[in-house]
Amino acid sequence: MYFRKTYKFKAKLSKTTEQNAVRWLGLCQQLYNLALEQRIVAYKRCGISLSTYSQSNELPDFKKAFPEFQGVNSQTLQDTIERLGKAFQGFFSRLNKIGAKAGFPRFRSYHRYDSFTLKTSGWKLEGRHLKIRGLGTFKLFLSQPIVGKIKTLTVRRDGCGDWWVSFSCAGVPAKAYPHPETEVVGIDVGLSHFCADTDGLHVANPKYYRKAQTELRRKQRQVARRAKGSNRRKKAVKELARVHRKVARMRLDFLYKTANHYISKYQTICVEALQVKHMVKNRHLSKSIADSGWSTFFELLLYKAAEAGRELIQVNPRNTSQNCSGCGAKVPKALATRVHRCPHCNLSLDRDINAARNIAATGSGQLLQALT
Numbered sequence: 417m418y419f420r421k422t423y424k425f426k427a428k429l430s431k432t433t434e435q436n437a438v439r440w441l442g443l444c445q446q447l448y449n450l451a452l453e454q455r456i457v458a459y460k461r462c463g464i465s466l467s468t469y470s471q472s473n474e475l476p477d478f479k480k481a482f483p484e485f486q487g488v489n490s491q492t493l494q495d496t497i498e499r500l501g502k503a504f505q506g507f508f509s510r511l512n513k514i515g516a517k518a519g520f521p522r523f524r525s526y527h528r529y530d531s532f533t534l535k536t537s538g539w540k541l542e543g544r545h546l547k548i549r550g551l552g553t554f555k556l557f558l559s560q561p562i563v564g565k566i567k568t569l570t571v572r573r574d575g576c577g578d579w580w581v582s583f584s585c586a587g588v589p590a591k592a593y594p595h596p597e598t599e600v601v602g603i604d605v606g607l608s609h610f611c612a613d614t615d616g617l618h619v620a621n622p623k624y625y626r627k628a629q630t631e632l633r634r635k636q637r638q639v640a641r642r643a644k645g646s647n648r649r650k651k652a653v654k655e656l657a658r659v660h661r662k663v664a665r666m667r668l669d670f671l672y673k674t675a676n677h678y679i680s681k682y683q684t685i686c687v688e689a690l691q692v693k694h695m696v697k698n699r700h701l702s703k704s705i706a707d708s709g710w711s712t713f714f715e716l717l718l719y720k721a722a723e724a725g726r727e728l729i730q731v732n733p734r735n736t737s738q739n740c741s742g743c744g745a746k747v748p749k750a751l752a753t754r755v756h757r758c759p760h761c762n763l764s765l766d767r768d769i770n771a772a773r774n775i776a777a778t779g780s781g782q783l784l785q786a787l788t
């Protein structure tokens with residue numbers, strides 16, 4: 417089995433290379449906004465919806481009129497037009513969905529345009545040195561070898577002013593996973609802890625965000641106090657971005673480790689089909705839920721299950737916490753009741769583990785149905 421995989425590395429740039437990279441970012445941002453304006457004008461004046469194809473075809477003439485764009489890789493400019501096309505595709509598909517905010521594609525400011533992409537030409541990777549024609553050399557911190565065929569590479573500047581290069585590769589062979597120890601596991605995600613499973617494991621909620629909140633608030637105040645446009649303010653903004661980045665990284669690391677645990681140990685993994693978006697609307701729970709990162713966790717599980725040849729089954733979450741996993745009777749309980757006590761079969765166990773057992777039972781049933 418082969419997969420698509422993205423490798424991301426931090427990069428070090430010389431002063432000149434950085435200036436060039438910033439210039440490319442600026443030009444791509446300009447092109448993006450011009451192309452967006454062109455689409456809006458064409459629609460307002462003539463009722464025409466311009467396509468990505470027709471806008472790409474104009475690029476050669478556009479470069480003649482604005483020679484400063486000639487130094488930029490043509491595939492990079494083309495990708496900029498394609499990004500706008502994708503923004504419109506997203507907009508149109510959201511238009512047809514009931515309840516979703518459509519959100520017309522926006523003009524991008526300097527800070528909101530932070531990356532450009534190269535495809536097959538105009539760059540060379542020699543060891544840890546990435547040479548981009550017309551730009552310069554990026555020294556990469558290659559934390560792992562790149563496997564597969566590089567399809568695209570994206571250069572990004574983050575909020576802290578650091579540079580990153582991501583390589584999107586095709587034909588990456590699947591990682592070898594150990595033979596699963598156990599057949600089925602049910603996982604219940606909770607608020608008091610991150611998740612609980614049928615083996616009785618409770619994974620605690622790390623709550624990085626809440627812990628980092630004091631620091632975030634302090635940094636935010638610092639930004640607010642400093643004069644707009646001042647260098648001191650810019651510095652404070654960078655420091656704030658650094659705290660955000662640290663929290664995001666710790667969270668992702670935790671999610672990876674947890675997903676890996678389940679993928680390595682079990683063949684069939686049953687989880688709730690959560691509609692996290694609806695749940696986040698509930699104000700009191702929202703901070704914990706957004707903090708838990710369940711949707712990212714489920715995405716990771718899905719991806720890794722495909723890679724490892726495991727089964728991920730999503731179960732309707734209805735009544736999983738109310739029903740008794742021993743006899744199936746409905747035992748209503750408040751959110752604060754942590755122990756499930758069944759008056760019918762005298763089963764008494766942790767509420768989340770009871771839910772996990774129900775999820776595993778429903779999931780196994782679904783799998784059996786699918787197989788027969």
Ligand SMILES: [Zn+2]
Nearest residue numbers: 740743758761
């Ligand atoms: Zn019971």
